[in-house]
Amino acid sequence: MQPHHPLDAVTHPAPYPYYGALARGRPLYRDSMLGLWVACHPDTITAVMRHPAARVRPPAEPVPTGLCPGPAGELFGRFVRMNDSALHSRLKDLLATFMREQGLVQPPPRAWLPATPLDAASVDRYLCAAPVHAQAAFLGLGPALHADCAADIAGFLLALPATAGAGRITAGHAAAERLQTRLASHLAGPDAPPALRRLSAGAAQAGIAPAMVAANLAGLLFQSCEAGAGLLGNALILAGRRGATAALTHEEARTLVGDVVRHDPPLHNTRRFLADGIDIGGQRIEAGQTVLLVLAAAAMAQPEKDWTFGAQGHACPGGEAARRHAADALTHLLGAGVDAAALAARFRYRPLPNARIPQFHFSEDSHP
Ligand code: HEM
Known part of the structure; x- marks a missing residue:
């Protein structure tokens, strides 16, 4: 059975023929059941x-109200990903330059080794x-801080949904505060590293406060998390x-990750919005309407373009790093003895809309 709608397609076992049909036949339409406009063609x-009226956040809610006031709301509001302010493009350029420069000098970081036993829950x-x-x-950042970063990003992510309870929000504020402080002192x-110093200098020249830069380094950690989990997980299934x-060598893993992309x-x-x-x-x-941009449909029409990394002003600056990190983690998982064939034989997708x-x-x- 084909997906019922584009949000259903995200977790459908085989959504790509449906996405292809959307790109060919429904370039832009209104889905009244979802209450969304849906754009499917490149x-x-x-x-x-490209339209200046199309914003990355609802104009009336630049930061999720549940996070305000407090450190989690402040952090979220500073992310370039969540911002169309005048500052966005300048800081985005600096961050993208940093990602490029650091990618050139930095040897592939050794992926953190998974704890054993490597059962499905630990994967x-x-x-x-x-x-x-x-x-x-x-x-x-020094290795001693990596696990703290991962735990704080997880805590921050749990506070974002509108349904998050008071406990998660309090924990999310504490995590955000730690992230902001940790990245500012780094x-x-x-x-x-030198590329980070150049980012600082460029930001100072452009009148961008160090707190804003530090928040966006936390933003790089934040952006890497869910998309990176999907990239690695889908690579594991394909493996x-x-x-x-x-x-599997690193080069072979790179090719496999490219196939997943x-x-x-x-x-x-x-x-x-x-x-x-x-x-x-x-x-x-x-005005006030939301448009769902179906990147996976655009990718069916233009397979040569990496639509999964977005496009235009808010395009992902982390594509190259994400591929490298996923390939590295995949070889480590396989090297540590993970049975990829067994995992690929039994899994489901987390119930997420994107x-x-x-x-x-x-x-x-259990329900997903
Ligand atoms: C190293 C890991 C990653 C980092 C550091 C990173 C960083 C970022 C940042 C900072 C942005 C915001 C750019 C802006 O708004 O101007 C962004 C956007 C985006 N990223 Fe990534 N990202 C990573 C991994 C991924 C992966 C694995 C994917 C999917 C394959 C992905 C897909 C996207 C997309 C689609 C957007 C644009 C969202 C939109 O236009 O609404 N990212 N990323």
Whole structure:
């Protein structure tokens, strides 16, 4: 049975023919059941992304209200990912330059080794933590801080849903405060790598406060987490289907991760929120509406472009690092004896509206 709608497709076992049909036949349409406009063709997605009225956050709620006031809200509000302010493009350019420069000088960080035993539950935990460990190493943070970063990103993420209870929100504020402080002292400290010092200097020249830069280093950890978990998890499944073993080299793992990016990507959609009415593809979308940008559909129309990493002003600056970190973690998992074929034979996807992240530990009668 094909997916019922684009959000259902994210966790569908075989959604790609459906995405292909959407890209060909439904470039832009209104889904009244979901209460969303849906853009599926590269041209309509690009037109929405380019439109100044199409924002990354709802104009009336730049930060989730549950996080305000407090450190978690402050941190969230500073992320370039969540911002269309004048500062965005300048800081985004500096961050992208940093990612590029650091990627050139830094040898592939040794992936953090999973704890044994490597059962399905510990693989699930590893998927979420490994990308943050790798990104923390990439930023030059000392190994003693990597696990703290992963735990704090997890705590911060748990506070984001509108349904988060008081306990999670309090823990999310504490995690955000630690992240902000940790990254600020790293930025100003003796271990900051040269590329990070250049980022600091560039930010100072542009009048961007150090607290803003530090928050966005935490933002790099934050952005690496869920998408990185999906990239590694889907790579593990493909490795299992292809019969990959502990002998898989880093180059072979890179190729496999590239195949995942193209054929079973970890992020299927993103959203834009309209501050004003816009005219796109001969249709009028009113202010206040939300547009779902179905990146996985665009990728069916343009397989040569990495649509899963987004496009235009908010395109992901972490694509190269994410691929490298996923390949590294995959070879480590296989080398540590994970049975990828057994994992690929039994999994389901976490019930998320945009990310395709497998879950290997669950009981048959539990709901996702
Ligand atoms: C090292 C890991 C990663 C880092 C550091 C990272 C960082 C970022 C940052 C900072 C942004 C915000 C850019 C902006 O708003 O201007 C972003 C956006 C994005 N990232 Fe990544 N990312 C990582 C991994 C991934 C992965 C694995 C995927 C999917 C395969 C991904 C897909 C995206 C997409 C689709 C966007 C754009 C969202 C939108 O336009 O609404 N990222 N990333």
